[in-house]
Amino acid sequence: MKNIDIKVLEEKFQKKIDQDIKIEPNDWMPDDYRITLIRQISQHAHSEVVGMLPEGNWITRAPNLRRKAVLLAKVQDEAGHGLYLYCAAETLGADREETIDDLHSGKAKYSSIFNYPTLTWADMGAIGWLVDGAAIMNQVPLCRCSYGPYARAMVRVCKEESFHQRQGFEIMTKLSNGSQEQKDMAQDALNRFWWPALMMFGPNDAESKHTAQSMNWKIKRHTNDELRQQFVDVTVPQAEILGLTIPDKDLKWNEKKKGYDFGKINWDEFWQVVGGNGPCNKERVDARRKAKEDGKWVIEAAMAFANKRSAKKSA
């Protein structure tokens, strides 16, 4: 294709974006737009699937039947989200198994929050409340993302995430109204998950290499720092309702900006965890790799069976 043609197509594409017309799988799109989306959607899918593990860690130990059922349903939802998202990535020409192999080889990333361990039952509350809460902040704007299949998947995902966030807050409410041991457990979970939750929004805007282009393409609608600020402003009053203390001595209301000022994030820790050195990176990826390796003979059997059946049919 001539350069001039590409230029025309690019202009047409950007015009659609500017007019808020959704881009659909068969529409022309710049290679970089496709690559950016495949990267983002498959990372998102991996995050959902790896995110099943820290909570899956507590299903067999859930304290009562209702909590066990709710947690099972929640983790099952995450698997469902993973599935829609892999399908959304496939509409861009990505191969599901190849993207999964990239996760297993360490090439593809996933949300670094899932590299932290779940040590007590209160962590199920903190994850629902904070991690799903942060995910909602990130994902609600994605419902208006310029790529149609991703935006539509996000509408459904967000509905379920808001249920997840409520169940997490409900666990925390129960604990913070419970015995001293339960209150301590809730505070300890908040202490461990607060900073990693703030890191979920990604590096500061000045350090974020993809933000400007993604905003121009309307893949992203707000910057990392805007979303982080919004999360802090919404969550601090919730902690107050719970009677828990946010582990940040620099946290204080700023009347002028009508928002909270908060302490400096430990970005060294963030980059270490992203780079593979978090407390559970190895366990998480090993668990996913093992599931795939253990399942290999099952897939082969299903394929062989399907081939035999279709051969019988056509015979």
Added chain:
Amino acid sequence: MNLEQALYKYVLRLGDDSLILGQRLAELCGHGPILEEDIALTNISLDLIGQATLFLEYAGALGGENKTNDDLAFLRLEKEYVNVLLVEQPNGHFGDTIMRQFLFDAFRKPLLEKLQNSSDEKLASIAEKALKETKYHLKHSSEWVIRLGDGTEESHAKIQESLNTLYRYTHELFYTDEVDLMLNKNNIIPNLESIKSQWENTIKEVLEMANLSLPDNNWKFEGGRQGRHSEHMGYLLADLQYMQRTYPNMEW
């Protein structure tokens, strides 16, 4: 033993079978061979935990000691659980999990079909709800038994081995004692002999399609219904009861 005591004991068996199998499947959440199967197995686990919740709630009401379903699920001694040995067997590989499920579903479906006509209304209504789910479970497990049995050489060998190991536990599904006799006489539960022929037909039909054969050694294991479990049970309960034992008398 009066009729209510017999019914209590019986409903506890139904509840424990659901609870323990649901707990076993819950271990797999996040570790399934493919995402679609992860979702399916978690869904079955969720159904079974839901069934356990209803059965044990009813058992609590019948038991006369003001016990809740959570008390019964989390605070009994190992010897007080009366599930069959089959459901407490470890997940093993996917073929083991599927074969365990199939052998159980093939029993549970005809049982629930009969129980939905029980003269005990409460039991009938729980059975009716559980049956809808169990039909799907049996369809799912049968299809996988056939797929693995008639898939590759490796999958065939694996699932045949699963059958060889697990078949010895199926005899106990039809365990009958004075509880069953009394309830059957009062039209509360069916005669298990009638269930057995249906179970055998399902097994025969599916194994035939899967090119699998029943093991020669027909040695019969039992004990679960009387509270004598396998070595696996203690570890399963250690997980299940962890929170309630560590933090007694708290609301969650």
